[in-house]
Amino acid sequence: MENLSMEAQRFDLNKQSLREVNQFLHGDAANLNGKFFTIENPNGAHSIAVGLNSDVHVTIKGHAGYYAAGMNQIAKVTIEGSAGSGVAENMMSGFVHVKGFASNAAGATANGGLLLIDGDAGLRCGISLKGADIVVGGSVGSFSAFMAQAGNMVILGDAGEGLGDSIYEANIFVRGKVKSLGADCEVKVMDAESKKILSDLLHKSGHADLKPESFTQYGSARTLYHFHVDNAGAY
Amino acid sequence: MCGIVGLLVRNPKMRDTIGELMLPMLIGMTERGPDSAGLAMFSAPVSDDSRKFSLYAAQQDFDWKALVADFEKSLNSMAKIEPKTNHAVITTTLSPILVKAWLKTNYPQLHLLSVGQLMDIYKDVGTPAQVADRYDFKNFKGSHLVGHTRMATESAITPAHAHPFTAGQDWCLVHNGSLSNAHSLRRKLEKEGIEFETDNDTEAACRFLEWRMREGDDLETALNHGFDELDGFYTLLMGTKDQLALVRDPFACKPAIIAEHDDYVAIASEFRSLAHLPDIKNAKVFEPSPKEMYVWKI
Structure with a gap:
């Protein structure tokens, strides 16, 4: 979301190895904090800008492959194209922005930070979400928020089949249609606290024009928390 | 994968x-x-009455010219052959049933990869670069x-x-x-x-x-x-x-x-x-x- 500083340092994956670039970005935080970097010619390479742990701004100028910005901490990573499977997987904090679409398992197991996807996300978006926020401008595929434990997912478009299957305590907000809900996922009445969470996320992600009331909230019915003998057949 | x-x-x-x-x-x-x-x-x-047969030989130096001579002699029909090391495409007007039967009887060691008017198939073990090089995919x-x-x-x-x-x-x-x-x-x-x-x-x-x-x-x-x-x-x-x-x-x-x-x-x-x-x-x-x-x- 930031304007790119003119002093951004350029990396070019046609000329440099990805390992060299990632190792540079893993340098001493004191030397990196506040700096801007661009990565040219990503050409779908895997694991671009993974494991960052300082206050850097990294812009990937094209399509990224698998696991881009995985395990991110503090850093702000923008992908100007699409992202392959597992973008921002296991993110701890920071901000990852995909301007195109994201493939399967976007934000899988992410603990903190914000993942913003302008386009659609594939299947299993936010699978096993552990506390991060995910905002998807388009639609998400089937089995999204599967076993999500904590955090928030905001979906401006539609959701596929089995949304929130076996969900624990995460919140899901969907503006469009949901094809089907997974086991133990139900519609919730949006209380003031949830509305604030949603409103804050819409502001943070550039969607302040949308009213929280236009979303439906989904969450856990909490019937799968404990063993119940009547459910024995289903286990 | x-x-x-x-x-x-x-x-x-x-x-x-x-x-x-x-x-x-x-x-x-x-x-x-x-x-x-x-x-x-x-x-x-190939022409309406013809079919192409992609053939694979385990032997790198298989004698494709001898095969086509044998083919023409025993089936009394002309055939065109385009060999590339252990692969060849044979074009003939004979029916696929006849050609398959002849190959099976006379050249059981060959593997018939495909039959058609437009399609040739090439496949082999090796890295993609090695296989591509073997059959000149680039051209x-x-x-x-x-x-x-x-x-x-x-x-x-x-x-x-x-x-x-x-x-x-x-x-x-x-x-x-x-x-x-x-x-x-x-x-x-x-x-x-x-x-x-x-x-x-x-x-x-x-x-x-x-x-x-x-x-x-x-x-x-x-x-x-x-x-x-x-x-x-x-x-x-x-x-x-x-x-x-x-x-x-x-x-x-x-x-x-x-x-x-x-x-x-x-x-x-x-x-x-x-x-x-x-x-x-x-x-x-x-x-x-x-x-x-x-x-x-x-």
């Missing part, structure tokens, strides 16, 4: 360089499939192609187990994934009199779809039957005389990405195989949805 690539060239001017455009696509999928590679190339058709010309790089998970690494698989004529299929009901499907097809060449799961899918089309299904209907019958993980890419078609299983366990451009349609398991294509920045790049059918016509 495996890699798939497909390319359909819409701009006729670019068809002479299809091999050059494709080569980095195939090599880009080496990490996904380093043990074998293959390609089905669709080019200008291939044609309208569309289907390629595969294999990392074997469910059956042996042999040339016959490499993809593409084919059945019937001018029809081929490559597969990334694994089918869990390949054996039951095979038993079902064997009851219909369909013969198998390998124990590969992909061959079952290939023969199933070709059988459906022989029974009167068009490609779309056959693929709908495929969604009902095939159990497992798959991204399937198929080539016919004038089409490429792609489907992914309902769970989309195996990847695919598509680039649609005025000049071409390119398909690969991952974007890194598409990045080099001309003017890719202006192509529409998207991920195909699960259980959807994507068909492109030349």
